[in-house]
Amino acid sequence: MASSSKSASFSQQEINELQTTYEQGGLSKFATQIVKKLNDIENVKLNIAVTGDSGAGKSTFINAMRGLRACDEGAAEIGINETTMVRTPYKHPDFPNVCFWDLPGVGTTKFPMKDYVSKMEFTKYDFFIIISQNRFTENDAKVAKEIQNLEKKLYFVRSQIDNDFNSLKLQGVGFDEIKELAQIKEKINCGLMEAGISEPIIFLISSLFPKEFDFNKLKETLLDNLDGIKRDVLLMSLPSTTVKIVEQKRAQLKKRIWMLATVSAVVGAVPVPGLSFAVDLGILVNAIIDFRKSLGLDGASLQRLANVAKKPVEFLKAEVRTPLVGEIDKEFVKQMLVRSSFAAVSVVEVALDTIPIIGSIFGAVSSFGMTYKLLTDVLDDLVENAQRVVTVAFAPDPSHPQ
Structure with missing residues (x-):
């Protein structure tokens, strides 16, 4: 098996072994392997x-x-x-x-x-x-x-x-x-x-x-x-000072979404009132906060960017137009899931391009599909705001950002 320390996403060999893990040990052992990968990402120095x-x-x-x-x-x-x-x-x-x-x-x-x-x-x-x-x-x-x-x-x-x-x-x-x-x-x-x-x-x-x-x-x-x-x-540690860096961060964070969605749907999952599936809300809360931090939209990151750009931090904060920069807790995520329920999409649409075996494990519309879509929407929203902040931060004329 390819070393987990050398790849932020699964290699083809690892995907094949995931398939074997699922066939021999079921969904729980499958999710355990994904948790290990996420821990590798979290702990590498x-x-x-x-x-x-x-x-x-x-x-x-x-x-x-x-x-x-x-x-x-x-x-x-x-x-x-x-x-x-x-x-x-x-x-x-x-x-x-x-x-x-x-x-x-x-x-x-x-x-x-x-x-x-x-x-x-x-x-x-x-x-x-x-x-x-x-x-x-x-x-x-x-x-x-x-x-x-x-x-x-x-x-x-x-x-x-x-x-x-x-x-x-x-x-x-x-x-x-x-x-x-x-x-x-x-x-x-x-x-x-x-x-x-x-x-x-x-x-x-x-x-x-x-x-x-x-x-x-x-x-x-x-x-x-x-x-x-x-x-x-x-990459995640670099200040988001260019649109290119923001886009690179989007691409990397998107590779994590299917893993987070799998774990959220399987490990310690609890039912969400008003919906017919169970998720680990804590994983989703932490994912949203991590995405926000990685893209430089938390308060401390915005202040540091304002210092570098020599612009008032209030000027940059005015470009952030998403509730995702407020308090994120389990109740907030529950409400997001409920509001998103009408837009459920099939796993085939959202995941087969990332890892083929997902579609055979989860149903056409499932907790995986919903949490995958939620985190994808969250990432797109945060990236749009981060790009706007970076653009105005380094525009020559604050009244005419380029």
């Missing part, structure tokens, strides 16, 4: 190492990846002098299984190169980001070689690009931004290749302006180079 010289902008970058400012609770400390004297973990405020590790700079008396890899526990990280505010040093190259020897993914990030361009503007120097960025990247690439780093992956960013330069490209590359559940957990 992602550890990201961020290293580089003092003043390179590691802390600011870690904060930006988590949608935080230096003044926010849980933010990495930022200072003019070296602030990272020990290996320091910074968990995501909403997704604590995603952890960024701020590593002290290498090459000092306290952290000589010969001890650095072992002291920093390089084997525990999923991938590495080396940050520099100007050129990458000999020490950076030495660290990079150690990472490559471990066959782990490595990314070079040149930070504070906005300062470079502002300096040129203040001096009255005319320049073509695209050409200037290409020249900077080429110079870095040549330097790293000369230092023995093969095919370095380089990004030019400003952590203070995550919509500009290569920041979004960096996020997309990180996602592309992760597999299955770890990709899923990183």
Whole structure:
């Protein structure tokens, strides 16, 4: 059986084994396997190492990846002098299984190169980001070689690009931004290749302006180079700063819906008054709250987005036009199910494109079909609101969002 830790949805082999599980053990054992997969998604950990010289902008970058400012609770400390004297973990405020590790700079008396890899526990990280505010040093190259020897993914990030361009503007120097960025990247690439780093992956960013330069490209590359559940957990943790990220989150969350609907209909199910089926209302309540958090529509996420976009949070909240951002409890979900009952659709319509054996397990119209439809409608509603919030958050003119 394919490893659960490597896939956020079931592989064909796992689907075949689910079919066998159902045939031999019935619906209860079938649901138990799905619960295991959901637990894998919930519990997987992602550890990201961020290293580089003092003043390179590691802390600011870690904060930006988590949608935080230096003044926010849980933010990495930022200072003019070296602030990272020990290996320091910074968990995501909403997704604590995603952890960024701020590593002290290498090459000092306290952290000589010969001890650095072992002291920093390089084997525990999923991938590495080396940050520099100007050129990458000999020490950076030495660290990079150690990472490559471990066959782990490595990314070079040149930070504070906005300062470079502002300096040129203040001096009255005319320049073509695209050409200037290409020249900077080429110079870095040549330097790293000369230092023995093969095919370095380089990004030019400003952590203070995550919509500009290569920041979004960096996020997309990180996602592309992760597999299955770890990709899923990183995606959900990223601030919803672009419509593309929101759409990627929709696609991933939709893969969970049939699993949640199955468990809701089978595990600890109770009858819903006024309807002819039973569901686990607690699972549905938690699913709606998780969808809302993943898409950045909870209060804390909206405040963090407002801070990044430099817009009043009330301006963003005004674009959220759904009761799903209010209190979600079992009674609320019951009422949603009752109101949705007239629109029941067959399992064949909603599930066979996702997992073929579902249609043979549940009836044409069933508790599965209703809860599947409910969560699909919930996801579509939340995505529509999230897209609207992101669009106005970063529109140049708040009165004319683009």
